[in-house]
Amino acid sequence: MRTxxxxxxxxxSPDFNLNDLPSSGxxxxxxxxxxxxxxxxxxxxxxxxxxxxxxxxxxxxxxTVLFTPxxxxxxxxxxxxxxxxxxxxxxxxGRRDKEWVTLSNGIKISGKSFQDVIKELAxxxxxxxxxxxxxxxxxxIEIKENxxxxxxxxxxxxxxxxxxxxxxGERVSLGRKSxxxxxxxxxxxxxxxxxxxx
Amino acid sequence: MRTxxxxxxxxxSPDFNLNDLPSSGxxxxxxxxxxxxxxxxxxxxxxxxxxxxxxxxxxxxxxTVLFTPxxxxxxxxxxxxxxxxxxxxxxxxGRRDKEWVTLSNGIKISGKSFQDVIKELAxxxxxxxxxxxxxxxxxxIEIKENxxxxxxxxxxxxxxxxxxxxxxGERVSLGRKSxxxxxxxxxxxxxxxxxxxx
Numbered sequence: 001m002r003t004x005x006x007x008x009x010x011x012x013s014p015d016f017n018l019n020d021l022p023s024s025g026x027x028x029x030x031x032x033x034x035x036x037x038x039x040x041x042x043x044x045x046x047x048x049x050x051x052x053x054x055x056x057x058x059x060x061x062x063x064t065v066l067f068t069p070x071x072x073x074x075x076x077x078x079x080x081x082x083x084x085x086x087x088x089x090x091x092x093x094g095r096r097d098k099e100w101v102t103l104s105n106g107i108k109i110s111g112k113s114f115q116d117v118i119k120e121l122a123x124x125x126x127x128x129x130x131x132x133x134x135x136x137x138x139x140x141i142e143i144k145e146n147x148x149x150x151x152x153x154x155x156x157x158x159x160x161x162x163x164x165x166x167x168x169g170e171r172v173s174l175g176r177k178s179x180x181x182x183x184x185x186x187x188x189x190x191x192x193x194x195x196x197x198x
Numbered sequence: 199m200r201t202x203x204x205x206x207x208x209x210x211s212p213d214f215n216l217n218d219l220p221s222s223g224x225x226x227x228x229x230x231x232x233x234x235x236x237x238x239x240x241x242x243x244x245x246x247x248x249x250x251x252x253x254x255x256x257x258x259x260x261x262t263v264l265f266t267p268x269x270x271x272x273x274x275x276x277x278x279x280x281x282x283x284x285x286x287x288x289x290x291x292g293r294r295d296k297e298w299v300t301l302s303n304g305i306k307i308s309g310k311s312f313q314d315v316i317k318e319l320a321x322x323x324x325x326x327x328x329x330x331x332x333x334x335x336x337x338x339i340e341i342k343e344n345x346x347x348x349x350x351x352x353x354x355x356x357x358x359x360x361x362x363x364x365x366x367g368e369r370v371s372l373g374r375k376s377x378x379x380x381x382x383x384x385x386x387x388x389x390x391x392x393x394x395x396x
Contacts, residue, residue: 033231041376041378043376183235183388
């Protein structure tokens with residue numbers, strides 16, 4: 001199973017405007033595009049990938065939303081994904097605990113932090129790769145089974161969070177250009193498909 | 199200069215609902231995501247790429263919208279792009295001619311057909327690559343300077359249109375999986391960056 005973990009400054013309440021995802025949602029549009037790139041093929045959901053979006057925006061950080069291949073009734077466009085993020089955040093309003101709450105269509109939300117998620121994935125035996133322009137070229141890196149790719153939103157991952165993952169993994173680079181997070185996910189998925197990584 | 203040409207069933211009037219791009223716009227969301235993947239780096243527009251979206255939906259097909267590195271005041275999220283597509287289609291309402299009309303921010307629209315666009319690009323001396331699952335692997339293909347990558351929306355390119363381009367170029371494949379068009383564009387951009395293709 002491939003895993004993506006997105007560290008995001010996205011809003012942690014449902015009080016964002018679907019007609020203005022970039023500003024009112026603190027770049028919830030980025031979260032939505034990353035989910036699309038990670039999970040969708042042309043006419044189907046991938047069966048080999050899940051994505052955790054860890055949200056650190058106001059007012060109740062952190063909240064982690066998990067999209068797996070088991071989700072249903074979600075379309076691969078920004079607004080549809082954002083509607084589901086809003087439903088998830090609404091269901092979890094006022095909560096701080098770390099239990100997963102599951103929506104009717106399979107999307108999950110909890111109060112887990114980024115480090116909670118990384119610890120859980122480490123306990124599963126996953127391998128960690130942190131996307132960074134100055135990492136080792138992905139073409140020179142062996143990607144092991146059950147890889148976890150960690151990346152940040154438009155402002156990147158805070159240093160202490162990155163350092164936490166790097167105790168368990170390594171920095172990997174797609175090149176010196178700084179790409180959109182969703183762009184990076186597409187490229188990584190393609191490379192993993194090509195190499196037959198599970 | 200890299201060029202993408204997207205053959206789309208997108209609507210050719212501005213009468214679509216910004217709150218329902220997939221249905222009311224005949225997958226204008228796909229067009230928007232392709233434009234984002236083609237033109238944006240993390241915090242800047244690429245200076246090396248343009249994208250033509252050729253729309254064949256009702257009521258006034260065809261219409262071609264051209265996004266170049268000269269565009270201004272466009273944000274890389276689906277709704278922002280769709281707002282500009284709506285403005286372009288509104289400006290061109292009722293017209294059938296092939297002159298380019300330029301919006302205040304540099305986006306262009308005309309009544310050019312897919313084959314008109316391909317002919318113009320051939321006159322510029324471009325090389326043509328048609329995305330297709332059963333094409334030759336992109337890793338075995340030399341991508342020449344000024345490449346044009348042609349791809350379809352979720353239903354693909356009509357056979358006669360594909361045949362027209364294939365007289366000037368070849369089929370190229372990213373693998374046997376059928377990917378989202380925007381996903382394909384991200385992967386191609388990354389490969390071209392890696393190879394230093396201009």
